[in-house]
Amino acid sequence: MRDDLAIRLSSVGIKFRLSLNEGQPLKERRLEALRQLLARRQGRDFWALRDINLEVRRGEILGIIGGNGAGKSTLLKIIAGIYPATAGQVEVKGAVAPLIELGAAFNPELTGAENIFFAGSIYRIPRRVIRQNFDRIVDFAGLRRFIHSPVKNYSTGMFMRLAFSLVIFFEPDIVLIDEVFAVGDEVFQQKSFEKILSFRERGATLLLVSHDLNLIQNIATRCLVLSQGKISYDGSPEGAVRHYQELILRGEGLGQEERPREGREKISPGSVATGVGAEAGLEIGAGERFLAADRSRRWGDRQVEITSVTFVDERGEAKRVFAPGDYFEARIGYVSRLPEAAEEPVFGVAINTIYKMLLYGPNTLAGEVRGKVREKGVVRFIIPQLPLFAGDYLFSAAVYDQSLSHAYDHHEMMYHFRVSSPERKEFGCVRLAHHWLLE
């Protein structure tokens, strides 16, 4: 491998085996399990990734985007060494910090302090280094008071902060990030984010899987689009986002059809492992799996699925930072699997402050709507003049049935945009139409 490379994959592919019997009654499944044991090769093979050629130079920030099930997380897991490649060659140079699931290495029974040492040894940080950095890790996480309580008593936020702080002080050469920033409060996110970006100065390489196209455009130096297990674009982040949006419009940005939709969410731990169906199920889009730890952020049965959310200006160019009074548009890509006769789904959005206060939550049932919901397309939510003042805002997008009681796909505060203004003569976060009369 060339000296300037951190990662090289040549013709890498990975094959999962889907078991045929997901969703069958337990009794039949047992018989099936027995048969499979005897017959060995049963079930359909399915390539989650195929023919991946990729060279990542040191110091690159590589974004990876693609629909759910396109193989993004699987790619990271192969690089991390969690999955073996079925075909091809994987070469990785340097210490890898897989932030695929933060806190995965933690043992809930151990205290925070014990976990720092335990998880540290999983990432092969020498004990001496951990001891030297111990106080800084604890302070960065802001957990000094709780560091000697078992982490099972921590809130999700505390848990994540501890996990994150540990990795930050471990100074890895390669960081694999899978939608990490969907968790933690905004202040901590910002703090960690800056820290991670600072890794680049030391020549660290970052791979970042995200559904947040704005984030990718802001920080990545290069971006891949994965589609149906293959690299369908490799180049500039702007080009990648454009390519990805085209894919969505054509309905190709999605994962592979073969994946069983049942058995995705619940995989009974006690059941006989009948092959790899369950594993393929685990290969849910990064965000989703990550959100399993924090389910409150995304839910719904995905009959209509929100595949992307981007913020753009009037020329349609992606943007994350707006000024008060700017044209603001949120583009919500979706795919509908509803039968023809079904009622039209209702799209809604919400804007919250970072303190989680709801500012406004309109939907297509109540507002002025032009156009019709199709099998796939983009919903454009337009505010001609953004009445918000400087600050950070969290954006939710959701699609429900007509009664608004059944969620197809709800992304709760999963997106973030910022409003900045050089000067401030008015106060608050939202501008209310008004005038003054002095008498």
Add this chain to the structure above:
Amino acid sequence: MLKEIVAFRDLLRNLVIIELKLRYRNNVLGFLWTILNPLFYLLILAIVFSQLLRFNIPHYTIFLLSGLTSWMMLQQTIVIATASIVNNQHLIRKVYIPKILFPLSNVLARYVDHLALTVILFLFMIGLKAHFSWSLLLVAVAILLHFFFTLGLSLLTAVAYIRVRDVQQIVAVLFQALFYLTPIIYSVEALPESLRSLFLLNPFYYFVQVFRYPVYYGTPPPADILTVAFIITVLTFAAGLWLFGRKEKYFVFSLS
């Protein structure tokens, strides 16, 4: 594999410590239970078998306890280490760790217990004024043989358990049966001559004998028994390493 174990030695150490530490964390007596548990176990069995069931064996208590100690090393280790991969599936699915660390740490933690048990056995010997001889040093060799044999066997059962979860039940039942098929509470001599050769088919027989000879008889184990135990250990350990090494990459696909 060895290189990886060395690279992850801190983790191995932590896994062993955690297992020992968490077991009795919420108990008032804490780590003391590691000693108390086997102490009471041996005490109860010693009383039950030496007072109620009277076998015609001199120093029966030492005879029994030496057999039991060996048996605990075999049975407890394997029953627990069989589940080592499955019990750590949450880690295996999310971070890269050499998989051998899980059975290895499990077995090592067990042997910390077993060493405590052996010390207690020696205390019993002192208490019962048993005969001490230099061949007692061979207990160390016996423990090493037990260690590698159980580690190898655990690697095999752990791999099987990933695919078929019934394996743990099967192992547990087998051990219950084997307890009586191995001369632990009785001696080989108690049986009719025609049956004695059947023991030679039971691999556990050799390990119990290797342990019992220096403790109870105060002599080194007969060369043939020691040789067979050694061969079984090498073969089992090699088979375990081979199978485990071949399959470990794919564990992640069978865990859910």
